[in-house]
Amino acid sequence: MKWNSIASSEKIEAEMPFEKRLDAKSVYALLSRTVTKHQGKPAVSFQLDSDPKAKAETLNWGQLLARVTQAANGFKSLGVSPEHKIAYILPICTEAVVTFVAGTAAGVVVPISPLLEPKQIAGILKLAGVKVVVSMKALPKTDVAQKVAEALEECPDVSHLVEVDLVKYLSFPKSWIAPLIRPKVSSKHSATVIAFDDLLASQSGTSLSFKDDNKDRTAAMFHTGGTTGTPKLAQHTQNGMLYQGWVTNVVLTDWSEKDSVLCPLPLFHVFAVYPNLMNSLATGSHIIFITPQGYRGDGVFDNFWKLVERWKPAFLSIVPTAAAELMQRPIDADVSSLKYSLCGSAPLPVELFKKFESSTGIKITEGYGMTEATCNISVNPIEGERKVGSVGIPLPYTKIKIIKESANGSLLECKTGESGEICVANPGVVAGNTYTDAEKNKNLYYKKDFFKTGDLGYIDEDGYLFITGRAKDLIIRGGHNIDPALAEEALASHPAVAMVGVIGQPDARAGELPCAYVELIKGSEVPVDELIKHAEDNIGEKAAVPKYLELVDEMPKTPIGKIFKPELRKRAITRVYNESLEKAALSCRVHEVIDHPKKGLTAIIEKNREIDPKQIGKVLDKFIFTWD
16 A cells, blocks of 8 residues: 555554564564575675775675674673663674674664763663673774773673674775774773674574564663753664564555665664664665765765765665755766655755755655654655655654643643644554653653653644754743744755754843854855844744854764754853853853753863852853853
8 A cells, every 4th residue: 555645544554453564573583584585685785985986795685694693692692681781882884783683682782872982881881781792893093992991991790892893894905004003992891802703603693592582572772862962771672673664665655675775874873773774674675884984984975976876776864964965066976776865853954855856856755753762753755745844744553642731731732733742652652661761751751652752843734744843942032932943944044054053042131042053055155244134034033033143164963963952052151151251350261061960051160269159150140051
């Protein structure tokens, strides 16, 4: 059945409960089923360099299953279980794919961003109860091995560190030089170090040494903080993972094993693992990963269209920041293989949407997802109406409610077209146990099953979901709520603007005032005054016009390419507090702004024995953010 409307979702749901659609009850079983159908066909490819002619490794489905089986057996032999987790702290590589699938079979897998600092990594390892860590062996130009070693010093319960050596992906002469200049990693941790390839070589790849339990249990935990900066561990079940693979295939209506996916997204993020990797596991389609950093890799944007020509993918995942970068490069290659592109992480500006489609011939379908729902929630139907600016209709077996708080504090469901908080229920939402920390699950659900996302939006008369903002992003100016999207959309409409991030900067009188950070299209020059005037002319709500605007060379982003607003808030707090201290003739300044676990964003002031802290308090206590 073609999925193209709310009505088609209802027909699909009426046929049978979702669980009955699953002919595999675990991720490992899904891979095994796919191998029986497509054993000799290409499954996973990875190239370390962005050069379109660079060396690449490709595994067929049979080879992938053998490696996953070896890894699962190896992890089990090291003590991995549902109680003793396995984490991987890896850039994009084939070993990350193998570890993810094998980890779900052996126990619970915990993907962790290698971009995090050692203390953050250690905190996640301890919170998850990790026993085995898979990471990379030291290489020039990367500090991942050193950061992991430092993190493990704080984690005595981690018994083994399994090291992946990426040298094998290098071409000569780099493959010869890299081991000679490999940096030394000083470490005091107690974990036993084993080579990834040695662990696999010691195990059978024919069958599991243990029984695949086929239970709908927690099989993965992803750390999430989104753009708020505070990590939490979201739990994913086998059914939630399988749902993502199944439903992506429903969205891509004529998809088959003959098609392929280009995925320049990090494998510690749900966008890469679920609508991309899980779809390939479910359909037998070839998935291609480029460079350890994906879109962020050296030369990726400059070589991107040539890489498309090389691999001939039909499907491409993008984020708005990547789309903006790609539209600044000429399409200098044959990209006719591309059919679809799923865009997520943030709304795609209308003009950028039109330009990308007309330039590439791709059908862009914008979607909405989050880690807490095991990724995808809604998508614009490829075969139905794609409403630009919306994030589509709820996927089959996904229900959305929009709620608001009444005058007496009770929750009410919003009318059609009325904005409120988005709440979601689907097979990917672990109702009651979304996070590992029970305290974080309190007051998190509407009518028990609906996860309160914290995102603001409305549903129109056709059932399409529109995101209007983020509850945590709201700027509260003198008690008046301002949606930053108003200023962001207005500034983004300027032809010289590439990206915009609007946050609330502290103000002694109003609490917060709108503050904009703008990244221009490369080669453009626009005075700040012109951008302010453009905002004034295009924002209907006077209170939402930025009171401060700053041009930045590059916007801070999350690993998935979303504008990282905590960094913008920290910059604003630092600037405002320093200006206030200077005006008060106090010779101290903000050393840094930290995300305190209880106080939230807190400005750390440099010590100065000549200044009484009470003097600092007279200046900074007027603001909403704390200081120390």
